[in-house]
Amino acid sequence: MSLASSKAEVMALVIACANQKGGVGKTTTTANLGATLAQMGKRILAIDMDAQANLTAHFGLERELESTVAGALRDREGELPVYRVEDDAGMVIDIVPASLELASVEFQLAAVIGRELRLRDRLERVRDNYDFVLIDTPPSLGLLTVNALVAADCVIIPTEARFFSLQGLYMLQETISEASALNPGIEILGVLLSKYDRRLREEKAVWQYLHERWGDRVFETEIGINSKILEAASAGVPVSAYTGGKKATTAYQLLAREVLDRVEAARL
Ligand SMILES: Nc1ncnc2c1ncn2[C@@H]1O[C@H](COP(=O)(O)OP(=O)(O)OP(=O)(O)O)[C@@H](O)[C@H]1O
Ligand SMILES: [Mg+2]
Structure with a gap:
């Protein structure tokens, strides 16, 4: 891999979390990986590119x-609105929130020249302030996901270990290839089993298949099914700040370490 080698140490590395299949853990991965990297002292910006605004809610920002x-993408001179979130333990993370309004932006931009480049353009002005920018994408391969893929240096693909989830990975790979026309350096950083239940036979079989098909691009770290992850999301806090969330916190720490190692290795 030649991951953003020219940008090493200078600008943020931009990571999109993408998978057009719904409910596979994109938002949960973005939120908890972002919070974990922030706890490790990295300067993090997390951008919500989904009109469901789940990432926004994850950080307790769903208030008015x-x-x-939406405005940043729609308006010709738009700028990303950045909201700072700090927790009691001293974690600091910047969030660009979304709202339902984002649903209409896809249509409003449909005939605009350079519509795929809007997020990259807006990000260019702030990315110097960060070590990592994480982008949460919606469950579709539409213009918002394409904007994220054009802005990103690399992609994390969270997936469930289900056969129905596998079919979608080919489509996503196709879209990433198409985005490379506008973003030639884009790489797949890894495929993440983000809701893994090793007790199920189907999941074990898919685990095997994924490793055969994707080899070492599957992250060694797996995020197991864990009710604390769901409960923490509902409470609007990262799982590390949630009572009983120690096991999940450790898993995200291992994931963060693996992400840092992969980025480091790719930059050599
Ligand atoms: N490891 C896990 N264990 C238990 N629940 C999880 C886990 N990861 C995610 N979830 C829960 O599964 C649901 C879907 O996760 P999430 O919202 O992250 O998926 P998504 O891919 O972002 O969905 P969408 O496609 O709708 O944006 C959420 O309720 C979330 O809290
Ligand atoms: Mg989501």
Whole structure:
């Protein structure tokens, strides 16, 4: 891999979490990986590119927001609105929130020249301030996901270990290839089993298949099914700040370490 080698140590590495299949853990991965990297002292910006605004809610920002990513993408001179979130333990993370308004942006931009480049362009002005920018994408391969893929240096693909989930990975790979016309350096950083239940026979079989098909691009770290992850999301906090979330916290720490190692290895 030649991951953003020219940008090493200078600008943030931009990571999109993408998979057009719904409910596979994109938002949960973005939120908890972002929070974990922030706890490790990295400067993190997390961008919500989904009109469901789940990432926004993950960080307790779903209250009345003055501006969201929708305006930044829609307006010709738009700028990303950045909200800072700090927790009691001293974690600091910047969030660009979304709202339902984002649903209409896809249509509003349909005939705009350079519509796929809007997020990359807006990000260019702030990425110097960060070590990592994480982008949460919606469950579709539409313009918002394409904007994320054009802005990103690399992609993390969270997936469930289900046969129905596997079919979608080919489509996503196709879209990533198409995005490379506008973003030639884009790489797949890894495929993440983000809701793994090793007790199920189907999941074990898919685990095997994934490893055969994707080899070492599957992250060694697996995020197991864990009710604390779901409960923490509902409470609007990262799982590390949630009572009983120690096991899941450790898993995300291992994932963060693996992400840092892969980025480091790719930059050599
Ligand atoms: N490891 C896990 N264990 C238990 N629940 C999980 C886990 N990961 C995610 N979840 C839960 O599964 C649901 C779907 O996860 P999430 O919202 O992250 O998926 P998504 O891919 O972002 O969905 P969408 O496609 O709708 O944006 C959420 O309720 C989330 O809290
Ligand atoms: Mg989501």
